[in-house]
Amino acid sequence: MRFDEVTVTYGTQTVLDTFDLTVEPGEVMALLGPSGSGKTTALRAVAGFVRPASGRVWLGDRDVTDLPPYARGVGMVVQQYALFPHMRVADNVAFGLKARGTPRGEAASRVGEALEMTGMSAYARRYPRELSGGQQQRVAIARALAIRPGVLLLDEPLSALDARLRSGMLAELARLHRELPEVTVLYVTHDQVEALTLADRIAVMDSARIQGVGTPHELYRAPRDTFTASFVGNANLLPVTAASGTVRFGDIPLRVASPLPDGASATLCVRPHRVALGDTGPNVLRGTVTSVQWRGATHRVVVDVDGHEVLADCPELATPPAVGRPVAVSFAEEDGALIHD
Numbered sequence: 001m002r003f004d005e006v007t008v009t010y011g012t013q014t015v016l017d018t019f020d021l022t023v024e025p026g027e028v029m030a031l032l033g034p035s036g037s038g039k040t041t042a043l044r045a046v047a048g049f050v051r052p053a054s055g056r057v058w059l060g061d062r063d064v065t066d067l068p069p070y071a072r073g074v075g076m077v078v079q080q081y082a083l084f085p086h087m088r089v090a091d092n093v094a095f096g097l098k099a100r101g102t103p104r105g106e107a108a109s110r111v112g113e114a115l116e117m118t119g120m121s122a123y124a125r126r127y128p129r130e131l132s133g134g135q136q137q138r139v140a141i142a143r144a145l146a147i148r149p150g151v152l153l154l155d156e157p158l159s160a161l162d163a164r165l166r167s168g169m170l171a172e173l174a175r176l177h178r179e180l181p182e183v184t185v186l187y188v189t190h191d192q193v194e195a196l197t198l199a200d201r202i203a204v205m206d207s208a209r210i211q212g213v214g215t216p217h218e219l220y221r222a223p224r225d226t227f228t229a230s231f232v233g234n235a236n237l238l239p240v241t242a243a244s245g246t247v248r249f250g251d252i253p254l255r256v257a258s259p260l261p262d263g264a265s266a267t268l269c270v271r272p273h274r275v276a277l278g279d280t281g282p283n284v285l286r287g288t289v290t291s292v293q294w295r296g297a298t299h300r301v302v303v304d305v306d307g308h309e310v311l312a313d314c315p316e317l318a319t320p321p322a323v324g325r326p327v328a329v330s331f332a333e334e335d336g337a338l339i340h341d
Contacts (some may be wrong), residue, residue: 001030001046001184006055008041017043017208019055028177030195032231039188042205043153046186047076053223059151070099072253076153079160081136083128087269089139090115090124094269096147114142117179119172126336134165141176141298154187158194170197178323192232196220204228210283220271229339236270236310240338247338250306254283256336267339272311277301277321281330285310292320303329 001023008016014036023029031039037040044050045057048069056065064072075096083092090111097107115121118138128136137157144152154173158166174197177185189195195202196216204219204227212219212228223229226237240247242260247268248252260266287305299320301312312329321327 001060001186002058003045004056004058005043005056006042006045006052007200008038008045008050009053010289013207014062015199016045016052016325019208019210019302021203021213023184023186023212025060026181026182027200028187028198030187030189030199030202031190031205032189032195032202033211034190034231038208039205042202043155043188045073046151047071047153047236048072054152055337058093071148072151072155073149074151075149075157075176077137077140077144077157079156081128081140081160083136083143087127088124089120089126089128091133092128093143093146096143100147110146110148111142115148117145117176118142121136124132132165133161134169135168137161138172141173145176145180149183151161151184151186152339154185156188156190158189158191166194170194173198182334202232203233206231220327222237223269223339226267226269226339229267229337234272234311234313236268236272236275238270238308239265239312240268249285252285254336256283256338257334260338260340269337269339270331270335272300272313275310275312275329277312277314277317277327277329279328279330281332284328284330286326286328289323289325292323294320301327301329303327305329 003019003021004017007014019042031042033039041050045052056063092233093111093114094107097110115124118141120138120142123135158169158241161169164280188197199216201213201215202219203210206227212224219228219232229235229237238249240249242264246255285305287303289301290304291302293300297316299314299317301314303323310329
């Protein structure tokens with residue numbers, strides 16, 4: 001799948017701007033970004049529901065930009081599942097096959113196969129209203145898989161589920177992809193956990209453009225820009241300047257793995273779970289506690305350091321520091337990543 005400088009406009013508003021992205025066969029690519037960033041528009045351009053103002057969309061070696069949706073061979077699952085309320089589960093799953101004129105015997109076989117793959121065989125005779133949200137989602141996925149698509153498009157498929165169901169469905173989606181390694185998946189989400197859990201690579205989007213592309217590990221450990229750093233996981237972002245083989249945060253010298261030429265400025269990214277209370281690490285910052293948040297297994301301690309907020313996610317503390325108390329926080333040299341300005 002390839003987007004070749006795809007631009008989509010609604011009137012005078014550009015909602016996707018010179019979008020360039022290649023998704024390898026069998027890859028799970030997540031489009032991650034806030035609402036209005038253009039990620040769903042990109043997915044709809046692949047499906048054929050929006051027409052680019054310029055650029056081309058390719059599926060394999062086929063230019064599908066001018067093809068109608070039904071001729072593209074893609075399966076799609078939308079946020080609210082779009083099941084037909086008057087049809088039983090099996091008929092919902094068969095809908096795309098019937099629209100394509102699939103012979104009845106083959107359609108029945110494919111419906112059974114898709115329902116079994118999604119664990120919904122026992123519910124074939126039920127109506128959507130008789131299913132839970134998670135079960136409805138499985139039916140929507142089964143319907144998309146029944147046509148045996150080369151590309152599966154998932155548009156915020158877990159957004160309507162509660163936290164427990166979402167966690168379970170993430171595991172199910174990962175299992176499905178292991179069973180169907182030939183299917184290319186484009187997964188739209190604003191949830192970083194979903195993207196980090198499922199994707200082989202992530203394209204981070206903002207303001208109709210791609211801000212960064214990489215594996216989850218690359219984007220989390222070594223983000224190339226501050227937007228990606230802050231959107232893919234929480235981040236402490238501190239302005240620093242290079243000096244004598246180190247970097248300086250204000251007057252505080254810090255050791256990092258990739259020093260800059262003297263005088264160069266950058267942003268230092270340190271993930272909160274890598275920041276410890278106390279002055280045990282080589283890089284020590286001192287400030288005042290402004291907030292302590294208990295999160296079950298962890299405490300998040302927020303520290304004001306010279307007007308900059310520093311987050312430290314610590315294993316649950318028996319005696320958390322009091323708000324207003326002076327504290328030291330520290331982190332290791334290898335846990336800081338420099339983002340060049």
